[in-house]
Amino acid sequence: MRPVLLGEMTPETLVEELGAAPSRALAARRLAELGIPDSKSEAYRYFGVEPLMEKEWELHRPEPTGEIAASEREIVLTDGVVTALPEGVEVGCSDAIDLDADHFDALYYLGHLLSRELISLRFRKDVKVRIVHRLTRPGKLLAYRLAFYVDANVRVSVEERFEGEEACGALLLGGFDAFVSRDASLRLVRDQSLRPGDYTPILSQRIKVDANASCDLHSYDFGGGKGLQLLRVELREHARIEAGHLLYAVEEARRGIVSQIVHIGEHSHSNQLAKNILADKARGIFDALIKVEHSGKYTKAHQNSRAILLNDGAYMASKPQLEIYIDDLEASHGSTTGQLDEKQLFYLRSRGIAKEEARKMLILAFANEMIDSLGDEELQDRLHASFERAYYGQTRLECMETCHGCEKIVLAE
Template identity: 50%
Template sequence: MRLTINNLKKKSKDEIAQMLGLTDDLPPSKEAALERLSTLGIPTKKSEEYRYFDVESLLDKSYEVHMHVPKEPKIGEKIVIENGIIIEVPKGMRVYYDQCDALDLTHYDPIYYLGHLLAPHVIKIDLDGDAEVELVHRYTHSGALLPYRIVLFNQENRHATVYETFETEEISDSLILYGYDMHIAKDSTLRLIKTQSMDENRYAMISSNRIKVNDHANALIKTFDLGGDQALQLFKVDLGTYSHIDAGHLLYLNHQAKRGTVSKINHIGEHSTSQQEAKNILDGNARGIFDALIKVEHSAKWTKAHQNSKAILLHEDAYMAAKPQLEIYIDELEASHGATTGQLDRKQIFYLQSRGISYVEARKMLVIAFANTLIETVKDTRHQERIQKAFEKAFYTGHKELKR
């Protein structure tokens, strides 16, 4: 089936269902997703959450919708999902196809619902105990629309970690609609460490996520988005009583890349806390996006919410769209937000030069240092080094040095 998503604009629920090839006897979750999609409409450049991202040109292309043909996964060391199909699973780990029975009916992103409608099933991952798992996504098809979604559960009183990476073959012009429905159990911690290096013109991605952090639980979400191309990650996070999210986003973009984060963190429970930090390094003609709202509901007394974005522009044509926002309905809280965009610190460059380090090398050291402050928050040394290498690879291949 070929699909141009923009053709779904201004269509009725039934027309959308027909165009997506959905049958009449939809399960309740899909019926609800259809309802929400038709209410929210297909995103345009005027849509609040997509206004810095060139969504229309992506949705205007005609793609071959990738057909999922599940096969028996082999036993390996990692979870490997190739073109939305589970092909490798660690021994004893529960990774399986299922219907989504816990759709968020208040998500702001229509692509969240479109992804659910297009994906024939979700991939469920049950993280048992203090699991530490590597999840590899692999894409091998050109010109494809690839929708798939993951539903992630962990266990109460446990501390699980997912290290997520992305691989691709020599493909071009594909669009991936992907994302998590993440349910973080009471009194538990879930860490998601995502590293996504992208080359120019391989694939674009809209990753639309929902994270429910239950009472007394902790979410730690670190995203390292490196290189080129177009990708937007959207998060909707709901925080329960005494729950916490620590979100860090590193962006290093070059060439014509347009990538970034759109997030809405909702403080619902009392004493919930959030810490969100974005560090953005923009090279070439790249555009970085950090459009993040923290909303503190009436019910969320005594919360703490802190949000910050720092951007360094390495080239005069680079651009950062930073929009941190707080929406607060109570007085009993501690909150702050801020955003800065600038060049590398001249004093720091000079200090390094005064010790015999060249101007070019000094700039590189400072860029890497800026990135390291976030990379070093990944406590596992092996993964920290892996991310450092991925960053340096993207930076050294993509950076064009300016004359002083």
């Protein structure tokens, strides 16, 4: 299958060609309207999506195994099939969903069309779970989607991790649709490290936050390769979202986020912060829009992007945007891109710290601020380890375990 050819088809032909259920007719109409993305598409302008859309892919369609292992806290998805599940989490599969008819990403709709069934997770009580995506199909097109339903007055924390070492060269069209009911809260933390030649994740996501509900969204992207997160959020009255994005990209990576946060209800609140560390010839992407509708009076909306370029070849595409239709609100946006602060480097070096070590200290401090803001020690330790592997090649603990006590010798001296 060549995705680029789908852009020439009518909605009816798309449904028939992709073997989609009749309930996906809206997705087919929206895909036909938006067309398959190319270099001129706003959401993919800096990503380089054309080679992926022009390639001939073999589609892997997940087939349920019927055997689901019990786990303490992990929901394991192997190539889009649930293979492990903890108690207290309801999982179902359905071909029907409240589709977002206003999403800006064409691949959001293509992902829905290619997914035979949606994996739905309903949370009826407070819970903390980890979702592990295991990808094992090299060179294939993988397409599956999740739906999160958080019932009223429920507090849910979800950690997403990706294991794709076996899926070299694959393309993942994934993501989720999340529905946070009135007075509920959902925290989503995504940890994704890539290397050059790994699978390419394009994750199209939609979050609908009901009245008096809240969502905390944190994404941590480390390493090389290509990957993009495309996010659309709807906020009702007194709804809130805190969105934090930390990117450390190396070599010729193209990584980042494209987002729209739409304030629909009164007194809604959004705060979005992106921190980017770019080395070698990596390209970081932050293309983010905050939109306040006529009905969104007394909104508070803040957005900021900060990027550090570690060498001349690194590049940051930062595009914060506000689209506002009312006067009664508080809003701000900003973007800064530069190198490490020379005054801070001078201060550290004046204290006897070598230049390279001083640079590492400043980079770690810049990144750790985003990690330590989670307030969950166990989760923070895992994210620190992910960042250290991407930055050092191994964690500090792994270094101590393999260096035969050299660190103790240095300390003793």
